[in-house]
Amino acid sequence: MNRVLSSLLGLCAALTTGCTIDAPxxxxxxxxxxxxxxxxxxxxxxxxxxxxxxxxxQPPGVTPTEDGPVPTWCKDVQPILAASCVDSCHGEVTDGSGKTDFRLDRYETVGAVAGAKDRASRIQARAFELPSMPPSYYDVQPTEEQRAILDRWARGGAPFCDDVANPVDGGTPDSGTPDGGAPDSGR
Known part of the structure; x- marks a missing residue:
C-alpha cells in the first residue's frame, strides 16, 4: 500500500511541477x-x-557518412523543398499554411523571416524523423530517398552549395580562406 501511495504522490508531484512526458x-x-x-x-x-x-x-537519423557525401542546399535540398513544400505553403505565397515567419524557398534568413538553413533541424524532424510534412492530403510527397537526403543535409550542418568541407556554422562568412577568415598574420 505504501508503494502505491508513494507512486501516486510522485506522479502528482511530477504533474504539478510541470514535468512533461516525451511526446511524438x-x-x-x-x-x-x-x-x-x-x-x-x-x-x-x-x-x-x-x-x-x-x-x-541533435536530430536522430542517419549519419552524414553512411550514404555518401553530405547533400547540399543547391544541388540536393532546394529541388526537394521546391517540389514538396514551397508551392502554396512555405514560399512567397503562404495561403496553404498561413506561416509567414519562415520560407523554404530561400536558404538564408532575411529580416525576421527564417530561411531553410535556420530551420534545418525542424525540416529534418518534420520530413524524416516523424514525417508529418507535407500533410498526407498534399498531392506531391517526397520519396523516402528524398526524406533521407533532407535528414543527412540537416545532420551534416545544412551546407549551402559546395561548402561541405566547411559546414555552415551560423557565424560570419570566412571568405573561403582555409584559416576560417582569420586576419593575415603578416606572412
Missing amino acids: DFTGKSCAAAADCPSSHSCVAARPGEGRTCELL
Missing part, C-alpha cells in the same frame, strides 16, 4: 524552461518576441 512531435511546442522539454530537445527562444519553444538538440 514535441518540436515547436511552447516551453518556459528545459525541464518542459524531453531530453532530446532544448527550450530556446528562436525569435525575439515569439516566446520559447522545444527544438531538437
Whole structure:
C-alpha cells in the first residue's frame, strides 16, 4: 500500500511541477524552461518576441557518412523543398499554411523571416524523423530517398552549395580562406 501511495504522490508531484512526458512531435511546442522539454530537445527562444519553444538538440537519423557525401542546399535540398513544400505553403505565397515567419524557398534568413538553413533541424524532424510534412492530403510527397537526403543535409550542418568541407556554422562568412577568415598574420 505504501508503494502505491508513494507512486501516486510522485506522479502528482511530477504533474504539478510541470514535468512533461516525451511526446511524438514535441518540436515547436511552447516551453518556459528545459525541464518542459524531453531530453532530446532544448527550450530556446528562436525569435525575439515569439516566446520559447522545444527544438531538437541533435536530430536522430542517419549519419552524414553512411550514404555518401553530405547533400547540399543547391544541388540536393532546394529541388526537394521546391517540389514538396514551397508551392502554396512555405514560399512567397503562404495561403496553404498561413506561416509567414519562415520560407523554404530561400536558404538564408532575411529580416525576421527564417530561411531553410535556420530551420534545418525542424525540416529534418518534420520530413524524416516523424514525417508529418507535407500533410498526407498534399498531392506531391517526397520519396523516402528524398526524406533521407533532407535528414543527412540537416545532420551534416545544412551546407549551402559546395561548402561541405566547411559546414555552415551560423557565424560570419570566412571568405573561403582555409584559416576560417582569420586576419593575415603578416606572412
